[in-house]
Amino acid sequence: MSRRPFTPKVITANHLISGDVIYWSADSCWVSAHADAALFTEQDAADAQFAIANAQQQIAVGVMLADAVMGDNGPEPVHFREEFRATGPSNYFHGKQAEIASAGA
Amino acid sequence: MYHYNDFDRAFLNERNAQFRAQVERRVAGNLTEDEFKPLRLMNGLYLQLHAYMLRVAIPYGTLSGAQMRRLGDVAAKYDKGYGHFTTRQNIQYNWPTLSDVPDILDSLGEVGLHAIQTSGNTIRNVTADHFAGAAKDEIEDPRPVAELLRQWSTDHPEFQFLPRKFKIAITGSPNDRAVTKAHDIGLRMVRNEAGEPGFEVIVGGGLGRTPMVGKVLRAFLPKADLLPYCEAVVSVWNTLGRRDNKYKARIKITVHENGIEKISELVEERFNTLRPQFSGVDQELLADIEAHFQPPVWEASDTGVFDAAYATDPVFRSWVDTNITDHKRDDHAIVSVSLKAHGDTPGDATTEQMHLLADIARDHAYDELRISHEQNVILPHVKKSDLPAIFEQLKTAGLGTANIGLASDIIACPGMDYCALATARSIPVAQQIANRVQELGVEHDIGALKIKISGCINACGHHHVGHIGILGLDRAGVENYQITLGGDGTETAAVGERAGPGFAYDAIVPAIERLVLGYLDLRTDPSETFLATYRRLGAAPFKALLYPEDAKHAA
Numbered sequence: 113m114s115r116r117p118f119t120p121k122v123i124t125a126n127h128l129i130s131g132d133v134i135y136w137s138a139d140s141c142w143v144s145a146h147a148d149a150a151l152f153t154e155q156d157a158a159d160a161q162f163a164i165a166n167a168q169q170q171i172a173v174g175v176m177l178a179d180a181v182m183g184d185n186g187p188e189p190v191h192f193r194e195e196f197r198a199t200g201p202s203n204y205f206h207g208k209q210a211e212i213a214s215a216g217a
Numbered sequence: 218m219y220h221y222n223d224f225d226r227a228f229l230n231e232r233n234a235q236f237r238a239q240v241e242r243r244v245a246g247n248l249t250e251d252e253f254k255p256l257r258l259m260n261g262l263y264l265q266l267h268a269y270m271l272r273v274a275i276p277y278g279t280l281s282g283a284q285m286r287r288l289g290d291v292a293a294k295y296d297k298g299y300g301h302f303t304t305r306q307n308i309q310y311n312w313p314t315l316s317d318v319p320d321i322l323d324s325l326g327e328v329g330l331h332a333i334q335t336s337g338n339t340i341r342n343v344t345a346d347h348f349a350g351a352a353k354d355e356i357e358d359p360r361p362v363a364e365l366l367r368q369w370s371t372d373h374p375e376f377q378f379l380p381r382k383f384k385i386a387i388t389g390s391p392n393d394r395a396v397t398k399a400h401d402i403g404l405r406m407v408r409n410e411a412g413e414p415g416f417e418v419i420v421g422g423g424l425g426r427t428p429m430v431g432k433v434l435r436a437f438l439p440k441a442d443l444l445p446y447c448e449a450v451v452s453v454w455n456t457l458g459r460r461d462n463k464y465k466a467r468i469k470i471t472v473h474e475n476g477i478e479k480i481s482e483l484v485e486e487r488f489n490t491l492r493p494q495f496s497g498v499d500q501e502l503l504a505d506i507e508a509h510f511q512p513p514v515w516e517a518s519d520t521g522v523f524d525a526a527y528a529t530d531p532v533f534r535s536w537v538d539t540n541i542t543d544h545k546r547d548d549h550a551i552v553s554v555s556l557k558a559h560g561d562t563p564g565d566a567t568t569e570q571m572h573l574l575a576d577i578a579r580d581h582a583y584d585e586l587r588i589s590h591e592q593n594v595i596l597p598h599v600k601k602s603d604l605p606a607i608f609e610q611l612k613t614a615g616l617g618t619a620n621i622g623l624a625s626d627i628i629a630c631p632g633m634d635y636c637a638l639a640t641a642r643s644i645p646v647a648q649q650i651a652n653r654v655q656e657l658g659v660e661h662d663i664g665a666l667k668i669k670i671s672g673c674i675n676a677c678g679h680h681h682v683g684h685i686g687i688l689g690l691d692r693a694g695v696e697n698y699q700i701t702l703g704g705d706g707t708e709t710a711a712v713g714e715r716a717g718p719g720f721a722y723d724a725i726v727p728a729i730e731r732l733v734l735g736y737l738d739l740r741t742d743p744s745e746t747f748l749a750t751y752r753r754l755g756a757a758p759f760k761a762l763l764y765p766e767d768a769k770h771a772a
């Protein structure tokens with residue numbers, strides 16, 4: 113079985129209490145913006161950090177790796193599902209998009 | 218309606234206290250997520266894309282004014298000021314935090330609401346005709362039987378770890394408004410030759426990955442035999458049902474693989490064993506429950522005010538023509554309040570709207586409300602003379618949309634905007650279709666049309682039984698929408714047929730537009746509905762509307 117070549121990834125989860133989408137940063141802590149996530153370009157580093165992140169059961173639920181690419185302001189999602197997770201729903205200005213707007217205001 | 222007795226209340230309080238302790242242990246780190254997840258699911262708490270989601274049951278879709286008021290209070294205090302009514306007659310809160318959920322459950326428990334068995338491989342919330350107890354065509358109010366089924370199935374020791382979830386729907390009218398043919402067990406009240414009421418028992422219907430129209434297992438079951446018979450059905454399936462493959466576990470597959478004759482034989486055999494064990498206790502219980510469902514003390518009323526408003530006010534008349542259904546009493550009416558204002562999210566209601574509906578129910582509707590599987594709110598008993606005033610009140614809260622049963626009365630599941638299982642969005646597709654038919658000003662001309670949208674193959678949006686069904690899929694990382702045609706969720710149930718290749722997100726609304734405008738040219742006259750036209754002509758002319766390029770090549 114040939115392994116598929118590794119594509120760059122971020123580590124993401126939901127926060128245990130609030131349920132908010134969170135990302136694993138280069139400082140090995142959870143942050144709220146996709147752009148502040150650490151982007152792993154190698155399998156070994158991703159696996160090692162995933163193990164650490166996944167051990168934080170009291171903070172994070174459903175820890176997983178998700179494809180991402182480097183953009184102008186940091187990592188950006190590849191799949192539309194991750195785009196919605198990083199932004200919020202499209203029918204109301206709720207979730208991350210509202211958080212980001214109020215933080216910027 | 219059914220009021221909780223001390224036993225029910227104590228049971229609920231204990232369940233809520235247990236869950237509060239489980240949440241505390243999870244937060245303190247004494248339970249892992251793997252241990253906690255089944256516990257929270259048993260209490261209706263899911264983790265979705267952006268947040269937790271709490272699913273609260275509204276058994277057989279019936280609410281009192283006080284319960285509706287509390288649903289609105291919870292939305293304001295613990296959520297973002299709204300709730301989402303679903304096709305399973307539940308309400309979902311999209312933004313609760315884990316730490317608030319025990320308080321929410323206590324608050325709901327105070328008015329007899331809960332989130333038990335809204336998840337897991339159990340017998341789920343029993344759904345019923347949303348016009349139950351009010352409809353002119355009804356034989357009997359089916360809700361006492363639904364309540365009996367709820368009490369029987371709640372925490373039933375044999376049925377906590379079924380092969381898969383199990384859904385029962387019930388209607389007391391021959392005209393099926395409860396989609397009984399798409400449930401594990403569907404119960405449709407009919408009369409036998411002697412004129413006695415009983416049930417046609419339908420089994421093995423379901424949507425999802427393998428959509429199937431249920432089959433008749435018993436053409437007539439006397440009312441008194443219902444519980445032992447249902448227990449026999451569930452029991453036979455519990456033994457035969459496939460636990461090896463979750464996609465083959467539902468009873469529809471068991472029926473399909475074993476054949477309806479074999480299932481019928483086994484059920485009758487099991488029923489004969491079980492029936493003597495029931496010894497009539499269930500019938501005493503039913504009699505007791507029936508006492509809770511006595512119709513209100515009707516207030517007779519003169520319809521003069523109504524008749525005058527209907528004759529002179531065209532806006533009111535249009536609303537009456539679409540949103541009002543005949544009540545069993547001539548001086549009363551059933552009001553369907555549309556939660557489908559053009560461009561809004563189907564099934565969403567704000568706290569203000571829920572509070573207004575609670576007030577109207579208290580003041581003008583004998584304190585009763587219903588939630589329909591079509592994601593609208595019903596005021597089942599309203600004096601016709603009150604209709605003009607109610608319509609004015611509804612309009613102030615954005616609840617006066619006259620579109621029940623029309624193209625913009627769309628069922629849409631939460632889809633990729635909320636649901637962790639989704640493969641594409643449903644809500645914005647529904648919003649855009651509704652806006653478009655309004656812009657074109659054609660929906661009253663189009664007439665009866667059911668458009669139903671699901672954001673994945675699980676089919677919570679009932680797309681298979683939509684006259685036009687839309688299924689959102691993920692095709693190589695892009696949203697893609699498949700259309701099915703000719704589905705029907707009533708007593709003439711049919712699963713829609715796939716029309717052809719899917720459409721991209723920005724092509725789906727124009728495709729639907731071609732379909733509905735093209736239908737106007739295909740029908741014989743305005744009385745021939747979309748579905749009737751489809752049944753008369755078959756799929757070909759509709760496919761030509763959807764895929765004009767192919768039609769050109771073929772020509």
Ligand code: SF4
Pocket residue numbers: 630631632633636637638639640671672673674675676677678
């Ligand atoms: S149909 Fe799929 S996307 Fe829609 S609510 Fe059900 S599981 Fe979620």
